[in-house]
Amino acid sequence: MSMTYKILNSHRILDKNLLDENKVINGKQLESGEFIECKIDLIMVHEQLAGRINKEYIKLGIDYVKNPENIVFILDHWVPAPDARAARMHQEANDFARKFKFLKQNILGENKGICHTVLPERGFIYPSTIVIGSDSHTTTYGAFNCFSTGVGATDICNAFATGILWFMVPEVFRFNLFGAFKKGVFAKDLALTMLRDFKTDGLIYKAMEFGGPALSNLSISSRITIANMAVEIGAKNAIFEFDNILKKWYEENFNINHIKLLKPILPDNDFNYHKSFEYQLNEIDPVVACPHSPDNVVPIDELGDISIDQGFIGSCTNGSLEDLRIAAIILKNKKVHKNTRCIIIPASTNIYKQALKEGLIEIFLNAGCVICPPTCGPCIGGHMGVLGDNEVQIASSNRNFLGRMGSEKSKVYLASPATVAASVIEGKIDSAVKYL
Numbered sequence: 001m002s003m004t005y006k007i008l009n010s011h012r013i014l015d016k017n018l019l020d021e022n023k024v025i026n027g028k029q030l031e032s033g034e035f036i037e038c039k040i041d042l043i044m045v046h047e048q049l050a051g052r053i054n055k056e057y058i059k060l061g062i063d064y065v066k067n068p069e070n071i072v073f074i075l076d077h078w079v080p081a082p083d084a085r086a087a088r089m090h091q092e093a094n095d096f097a098r099k100f101k102f103l104k105q106n107i108l109g110e111n112k113g114i115c116h117t118v119l120p121e122r123g124f125i126y127p128s129t130i131v132i133g134s135d136s137h138t139t140t141y142g143a144f145n146c147f148s149t150g151v152g153a154t155d156i157c158n159a160f161a162t163g164i165l166w167f168m169v170p171e172v173f174r175f176n177l178f179g180a181f182k183k184g185v186f187a188k189d190l191a192l193t194m195l196r197d198f199k200t201d202g203l204i205y206k207a208m209e210f211g212g213p214a215l216s217n218l219s220i221s222s223r224i225t226i227a228n229m230a231v232e233i234g235a236k237n238a239i240f241e242f243d244n245i246l247k248k249w250y251e252e253n254f255n256i257n258h259i260k261l262l263k264p265i266l267p268d269n270d271f272n273y274h275k276s277f278e279y280q281l282n283e284i285d286p287v288v289a290c291p292h293s294p295d296n297v298v299p300i301d302e303l304g305d306i307s308i309d310q311g312f313i314g315s316c317t318n319g320s321l322e323d324l325r326i327a328a329i330i331l332k333n334k335k336v337h338k339n340t341r342c343i344i345i346p347a348s349t350n351i352y353k354q355a356l357k358e359g360l361i362e363i364f365l366n367a368g369c370v371i372c373p374p375t376c377g378p379c380i381g382g383h384m385g386v387l388g389d390n391e392v393q394i395a396s397s398n399r400n401f402l403g404r405m406g407s408e409k410s411k412v413y414l415a416s417p418a419t420v421a422a423s424v425i426e427g428k429i430d431s432a433v434k435y436l
Contacts, residue, residue, distance in 0.1 A: 002172040002273065003239050003265045004207040005030045007147040011038040011130050013164055032171040032274070040159050042070055042124060044133035046115050047077045050092035052153035053134065057096075057160075065100040066163045072124050073097045075110035077376040082383035100160075113348030113374035116140040116228065116316035121350055123254055127242055128263040132159060137316055137398065139231045142208075142239040143223035145246060145265055149237045170207040170236045171274040174267075177214035179282040184433035186326070187222035188318055188396065188416035190279065191229035192287045196297035204234035206274070209267060211241040214281050220249050221322040228317045229398055232294045241266055286431050288394070289414035292402040300419065300431045309391040311342040311424035312405075313417045314372075315379045318396035319347025321354055323417040328360040330421035330435040336368035337427030342420075343385040345372045369424075381405045387412070394423045 001009065009030055030036070045053060065071070075093065078086035090110065097107050112118045116137055119125050127145035132138065134156050141148035151165070159165045181189075208230050210223075218226075223240050230238035240246070242264035250262060288303055290296040313319070313327050324346060336342045344364050346352040352374060355361050364371055370385075378385030379397040387393055387406030393413070395405070400412035415423070418432035425435075 001029070002207070002267045002271045003145070003209055003241070004147055004170065004172055004237060006265055006267075007128055007130060008036065008038055008167065008169065010128070011041075013037045013039055030169045032169050034169050035166055036169060037164050037166050038130055040070065040132055040163060040165055041129040042072065042131045043156065043159055044072050044074070044115055044119060044131065044135070044138060045156060046074050046134060047089055047093060048134035048153060048156075049073060049096055050089045053156050053160075054092055054096045056153050056157045060157060062157065062161050065160045068100055068102050069106070070163070071102050071160070072106045072108065072119060073102055074108040074112060074115045074118060076114045076118075076374070077380060078382050079110040079375045080373070111349060113346070113351070114316045114319065114376055116224070117319065117347035117351070120144055121253065121348060126261055126263070127246075128265045132156070132165060136231050137228050139235060139238050140224055140228040140316060142227040142230070142237055143220060145240060145242040147237050147239060150231065168205065170205050172207040172209055172271075173203060174273040174276040175208060175210045176212035176276065176278045177210060177218070177281060178212055178278065179214055179280045180217040181281050181284060183436050184286055184418060184431055185281075185284050186416040186418055187218065187225040188229075189284050189287050190281065191226050192289050192294070192297045192414065193284055194279070195229065195232055195289065195295040196287070198233045199295045200232060200293060201234050205236045206234070208233075208235045208238040209241075209273075210238065211267070212278075215241060215243050216245065217281065218245070219322060220246065221320040224320065225317055229294070232398060239265075286416070286419055286433070288419065288429060289400055291400055291411040291413065294399060294414060300415075300429065303429055306413065306429040307392065308340055308394050308423055308428060310385065310387065310393040311340065311420045312345075312378050312385055312393060312395040312397065313420050314343070314345030314347065315376065315395075315397035316347060317398040318417050319345055319351070319374075321351045323396065324351065324355050324360050325358070327417045327421040328363045330418060330432055331367040331369070331425070332363050334367055334425050336424045340424050340427045342367070342369040342424040343372060343378060344369050345377060345384070346374055348374050378405055394420050394429055396420050
């Protein structure tokens with residue numbers, strides 16, 4: 001089996017009478033296109049808990065949650081609340097969590113950061129598990145060798161009430177990675193290059209599995225970026241092979257009790273993938289996604305002069321400590337262009353604190369950047385950097401749809417944090433190569 005099939009099969013439920021005994025029966029070999037039901041290990045919910053899920057619960061008349069210990073609830077999209085509507089949403093979500101007795105340690109509040117960064121760093125994500133979330137970018141957790149995917153409010157309600165969820169078994173696409181990135185090229189450039197190759201509808205409901213010798217050259221932060229962007233290609237999930245880099249990450253971040261929970265997943269050598277692809281990392285160039293789609297990708301060298309009003313470094317895609325370190329190398333002893341703004345948002349409170357210790361925040365402030373508390377904020381056009389009419393932004397986030405980050409008359413380009421940092425210095429979109 002592939003990694004995806006091994007995880008789905010190990011969670012597959014053939015006899016619901018055994019569910020309360022916490023037993024799952026491994027069935028026959030899975031076939032793409034068939035429908036199965038699986039036990040869910042973890043459910044992540046954020047503001048959607050009040051935005052849609054609570055309303056569905058009321059409509060369905062459900063008055064219980066089967067496994068509240070398997071739910072992690074966080075506020076991250078509109079924090080701090082920018083208006084009364086957001087404040088009411090937070091109140092309603094908090095009321096739901098208390099009413100259905102979510103575990104105290106699983107209610108993360110609004111001061112921890114962005115969900116897809118916070119859950120792994122706080123020990124909620126493990127290999128071989130099934131994780132669903134009320135956010136499309138839940139594919140991010142596949143960087144940690146698990147099956148993770150975003151689902152809608154009604155599916156979350158189903159999982160809340162039963163502890164299980166249906167899936168259609170996806171076709172599996174294999175991606176073998178070779179080599180190492182050139183100077184000035186990063187994981188975001190690979191993710192955008194794949195979007196150029198497959199387009200936003202190229203892998204709808206497909207499983208993406210990553211392996212190959214280049215994994216040894218990809219940090220966990222890089223894997224997070226790639227898995228996060230997989231949903232932009234339409235993928236159901238994206239999963240990386242377990243290797244020594246991931247093992248070391250768990251060893252460095254958690255105690256021995258956590259290590260014992262690891263159940264690494266690797267694919268069988270003889271699995272017949274639907275299709276396989278190879279990417280040579282040394283052949284990837286710095287690229288930019290032009291308005292108004294993540295797959296409208298061109299090399300920076302072919303872009304021409306594009307003046308910018310704002311740069312944004314952050315989001316669940318590229319707000320890691322590694323991303324901030326790269327941006328700081330470029331911005332150190334430099335100034336943001338007089339006609340340009342730069343907003344930097346660490347993806348979690350832990351990252352923010354470490355960036356303070358390392359002097360990164362001081363570098364950003366001295367360069368003229370605005371530093372905001374961890375939040376999705378500008379990525380969704382919610383607050384802390386919304387664009388006005390005819391403004392142009394280059395961002396390290398994951399989507400540049402028309403009007404997503406502010407005015408429908410604005411334009412957003414997507415790129416790596418390095419490219420964003422170089423661009424705010426120049427006041428126009430530019431490569432970071434000369435700064436590294």
